[in-house]
Amino acid sequence: MATLATLIDGKAIAADVRAEVKKGVAALKAEHGITVGLATVLVGDDPASHKYVSMKRKACAEAGIESFHHQLGADATQDQVLGLVRDLGADDRVHGILVQLPLPKQVDEKTVLDAVPLSKDVDGFHPLNIGALAMKGRDPEFRPCTPHGCIELLKRSGTEISGANAVVLGRSNIVGMPVALMLVEQNATVTICHSRTKNTPDLIREADILIAAIGRAHFVKGDWIKQGATVIDVGTNVIDDPSRKSGKRLVGDVDFDAAKERAGKITPVPGGVGPMTIAMLLQNTLRAAKKGVPSG
């Protein structure tokens, strides 16, 4: 009988990162009198977005980071959102600006994100950050939180990245493409698969590392997993589950029960990648604040 995969405990690893950030935040206060600050901008009344922002603010409070919350109505104009982002850009108490996505239709996401000063782009989505990530000899100001969280899970679970065959399933701006760039940076051999890929199962069968970020429940079957591979499941898909009180259940892009029979290490959903996103956001915010400290 096959040995079961080791679970990669995202909650525990995220807690480690948050503890490190908390220490750094306290040191910055003690040594330089700087209170680290994150501004959160929420436009409209999407319940999921409200929940995410509230989780982020709670995590800030626990790490000693001051959060400045700004709520605009669902009918806010693009100029109103832009004006707010620019004000926050000029506010010295604010080291990082988080604009919760998605934005309402009348507000252009690209224009708003581009208005976040590079020095406060703690989400890491600015094209200059992504460009620097793709280029040797350049270092981005900030790494996007979820893909950076995936890399931290690999490193802190003892997965060898250099020389590994890594398959990234999905090529989104927020996960797939940046995580592929980070894996190349870490000397993995990287294959980017997506909806147009013809032989996804065959490619995954060769993967020492699989990052699944395609947003389709249980898309990756257990027998696609290479024996001993490390599987990072970024998917968060809601499926029906009559056995639950809510009638629903959150599952990843990987058929976890089958995959854990073959993988060497695997992240659960929930409790894998999810907690890392906020932890890396806090880490980026501390990094932003540290950049303001005069050196020497």
Next chain:
Amino acid sequence: MATLATLIDGKAIAADVRAEVKKGVAALKAEHGITVGLATVLVGDDPASHKYVSMKRKACAEAGIESFHHQLGADATQDQVLGLVRDLGADDRVHGILVQLPLPKQVDEKTVLDAVPLSKDVDGFHPLNIGALAMKGRDPEFRPCTPHGCIELLKRSGTEISGANAVVLGRSNIVGMPVALMLVEQNATVTICHSRTKNTPDLIREADILIAAIGRAHFVKGDWIKQGATVIDVGTNVIDDPSRKSGKRLVGDVDFDAAKERAGKITPVPGGVGPMTIAMLLQNTLRAAKKGVPSG
């Protein structure tokens, strides 16, 4: 006996692109009185760099593009180079600025390239251009010339890119990484191989499209090529050849003689990718000049 591969004639395809550019340059002159202009900056006295710049200026002249050449000594300071680039940035006759690399040691390449205004970055190496290339929903101002030339060779030779398995050998800033990003954009499934990759021959054996840009003479063996694959060889390596008067010969990263027995289409070296780089530079320069035309 196997059929020999069709040669992808880079000279002929480049001549087509240059003829298209010449037409566009003439139209811009006739309709808007604009003379398209490219500034070339050469620092030091590297013979190869001199030759490249002179080829680029000759190609400009043939396409009706005015070129403004600036030569600085090998001992030029960074401030001198930066000052020149900034002057050219402010010069309305100059639509594109080409800084020939490499620069002497005392001049920081990154600082100089970042001083080229994005609107005149016809080399396409600005991190904002690379970032936009990596992101869905964004379009770079300019695409880097050599990788863009590879894509044009694929398209104009009738190679289906969407859904193809593409292997990019090499991850440099100027070829490997940007061509990988462009192939993803064109819906190929892309694998990025490099010096740390463990099973390069196996990966290449699955490639419908191979872009070799690793800079090692005849690194790719003939029996690694998938039957019918399209092979784009970016390598330009000088090897000894006693049968030549010069005692030397230019060869690609692929063992051409063996590969042409298996490939469906293949670029020769020289005469494949080489001519495309200048053609795409001219295309970018025309594009830059067109952006200055008031619309409507």
